[in-house]
Amino acid sequence: METPVGFLAKLWSLVSFLPFFILLLLLGCARAILIGPAVAAIVFFGDSAVIVGLWPAHFFWTYCCVLKTKRIGLVLKILAVICLPLPLLLLPVLSILGSLLAGVGYGVFAPLMATFEAVGEGIADKLSHCFLDGTASTIRGACMVVRDVTDFFFHSYFSFMDELSENMGDDETPFDIKLSYLPRSFLVVLVAVPLDVLMITAVALWKSPCMLLKGWQRLCEDLVGREGPFLETVCVPFAGLAIVLWPFAVVAGVIASFLSSFILGLYAGLIAYQEDSFQMGLSYMIAAVALYDEYTNDLLYLREGSCLPRPKYRKAGSPKHEVNHDGDENNIAAECEEKQELHGRRKPRRNLQRSKTFMETIQRLRPIQIWDWLFRSCEMNGRILLSEGLISCEDIEEFITKGKGKKLSIKLPAWCILHCLIRSANYDSHGLLISDDVEVTNFNWPKDRVFDWILGPLLVLKEQMKQLELTEEEETCLRKLIMTNKNEKPSDWDDCGFPSSDSVKRAQLQAIIRRLQGIVTHMSRIPGFRRRFLNLARALYLEAIDAGTIDGSRKVERRVKADIATEKLQCRDVVEANSPSNGTPRGVDIV
Structure with missing residues (x-):
């Protein structure tokens, strides 16, 4: 689809497209209402039956494999035996809830997307495809989802557990926790979690107005010019919905930042354990805020880097040293270009290209x-x-x-x-x-x-x-x-x-x-x-x-x-x- 040039051409493209878009949206919503409940029921009841039916076997076999494995040490094995009941009890609840959400999402969005996909370029008899596409195929897709979930819980899960209980090689050592390292890790966590939560949430709140305005500006420009997410017909309903719901996306981003700050604070304790250093744990506590600030700057196209301090949190010679990702990408690109020049006589190849729809x-x-x-x-x-x-x-x-x-x-x-x-x-x-x-x-x-x-x-x-x-x-x-x-x-x-x-x-x-x-x-x-x-x-x-x-x-x-x-x-x-x-x-x- 060609992008219109000029204000009048863009305005006419937008006005002429609105009735067509509204009719497709109403048709897609009607089909989603008819097909969605059946698809959601297939996914929910099928997955729930598999998860609940296999849960006793999962509970029993997980404990057996953990008890007989030699890949983890005694301290970690005792800790795992004590803590395993909680995740094992939550597994069926969370899995059933996820199946319900996945069934509803797939049952609603698959027919809606198929309706807009049916009017794409290169498709003959678009009218019949608008009514037929995404009906029986969505139901068959729901059955495939249940089949894949069954394979995962019946085969993959037991395969993971069997691998855990396999004998170790001669050069392998069991993984265990050193009790002497735990006090300093807990102390770092007690300090890092409240500080990281406070600082990262403050940064997220400070940049949320910029995220709101920049997002609205970009989406509205794409809407008028039929560019970006509005270029393809199938993307228009979701891009238009993004304009309306963008404030909620900003709020969700702030909430996600708040929740992720707890993980970053806990990770500071892991750094202190890995490096056997209270100082390194505190260094990561400070560096985590700078890393988050730098990430949000890149996301919002603001200044590069961060003005916040970013101390080193890995010791020299540590196998898990800090990596400069930007430098690595530049080195990879330069190396690829150099190899292409040196071997320019070989047969040219094409890279994977993005699909049009x-x-x-x-x-x-x-x-x-x-x-x-x-x-x-x-x-x-x-x-x-x-x-x-x-x-x-x-x-x-x-x-x-x-x-x-x-x-x-x-x-x-x-x-x-x-x-x-x-x-x-x-x-x-x-x-x-x-x-x-x-x-x-x-x-x-x-x-x-x-x-x-x-x-x-x-x-x-x-x-x-x-x-x-x-x-x-x-x-x-x-x-x-x-x-x-x-x-x-x-x-x-x-x-x-x-x-x-x-x-x-x-x-x-x-x-x-x-x-x-x-x-x-x-x-x-x-x-x-x-x-x-x-x-x-x-x-x-x-x-x-x-x-x-x-x-x-x-x-x-x-x-x-x-x-x-x-x-x-x-x-x-x-x-x-x-x-x-x-x-x-x-x-x-x-x-």
């Missing part, structure tokens, strides 16, 4: 966008491994029927990511080379906290792979070793046919493989991952049977076909959303 923009910012490439890669590499016999019929059947089988659910994604790291290292990429023309870097990676924890280690592993300088024979052999061997110690690769006899290189590769398998294990616990991987395993199973690659069980085959037929309607909208006509790239794989 609001719904696609949301998908871009979610980790699921990266998963699309990972699952597509698992599908393609799964066919290859099946044809080579590295994945057997029993492996797929075990995962489909019992939900277990690390060879399929952990080792296959780990191999796909490892292959991505090898390609990125060979092309001397400064990011992750997902395909020949797409490169994921720090600048276009989805802004998600969980995936930020994944990107950093992957970039480190990529640099390690670059230093190893693998040959083609070694890369080919790795595919077999990662799927068939344990990779726990160098002797596991004896008589395996690995071309290199360098024991150091073998140990480094085994460490990288173990790290990747750990990353995949954590990714598999995120809601939605298990459901999508199970669908992938079913598709591979049926395809392998039809192609004659494996001789599957008739019972399992009938079950898989019945499950696919049941879920086909639920997944239809997801498939349509990923089609090329809707602007989402396909065929971009980690291969």
Whole structure:
């Protein structure tokens, strides 16, 4: 959509758009009123049944794992046993309340957003889409939410607890609390909490009028010029609502600052414990106010930095030293530009671009966008491994029927990511080379906290792979070793046919493989991952049977076909959303 130029053009664009917008808003609200209660009921009662039904097992198994684990020391274990009843009792209450809010929010906003999305660019027969989009798809989405919650509480939760109770390695030490450090930490907390609450709340109140006026000014300018959040039709109702409710947003910001000040005050006690210094705890108490002031200045486009004192709160040589984020970003940018100049002869690649519509923009910012490439890669590499016999019929059947089988659910994604790291290292990429023309870097990676924890280690592993300088024979052999061997110690690769006899290189590769398998294990616990991987395993199973690659069980085959037929309607909208006509790239794989 082109932005109008000139005052009269902007005014005419605003006036002509208002009737159209009001009709869409009324239609979206009517559909939300009709569909919202049913969707909220599905999410609320479905999630509540799962949470309440599994709560006794969660309570019992959590205590068992905490008591038998060797990863935490005696003092911390006693403290955990005493304090665990409170969070375990609050878990079902908070989860049920969150399910109610999520059900109501999804049931209201999904049909409303779909109504405005139906009149976007590139959509034919917009009238029918305004009435049909966001009805059955919202109900199917609610069922998927219940399914993902079930997978999380039934599989991911127990996986977390089982990992806690696993035996430690020889180089690991149990995590415990030093009682001698606690008195000074408590004393710092007693001083820091009231002071930080008072100072941070005062700063928030002082800057709240500026936040109110600047927010109104920016939103009103965008409204008249049809720019910013008002550029896309689907964003207009929410942007217009933001103008009306902006004072409440300012009040919510002040309240959030007040609540976060308690956390910052408590964190001062943690700093005193980590640094074993009463002085460092007090230094963070003062620096926290300056950090908050600097953050609000950046948020409101005021002066850079802060006029408040910001003492150092980490000792020299501390592993958790203070980092200058601005300097790091500049160094990263300079390094990337330097690498692009040095390797300018390589094939140009394009970065991930923001989607044109609001719904696609949301998908871009979610980790699921990266998963699309990972699952597509698992599908393609799964066919290859099946044809080579590295994945057997029993492996797929075990995962489909019992939900277990690390060879399929952990080792296959780990191999796909490892292959991505090898390609990125060979092309001397400064990011992750997902395909020949797409490169994921720090600048276009989805802004998600969980995936930020994944990107950093992957970039480190990529640099390690670059230093190893693998040959083609070694890369080919790795595919077999990662799927068939344990990779726990160098002797596991004896008589395996690995071309290199360098024991150091073998140990480094085994460490990288173990790290990747750990990353995949954590990714598999995120809601939605298990459901999508199970669908992938079913598709591979049926395809392998039809192609004659494996001789599957008739019972399992009938079950898989019945499950696919049941879920086909639920997944239809997801498939349509990923089609090329809707602007989402396909065929971009980690291969």
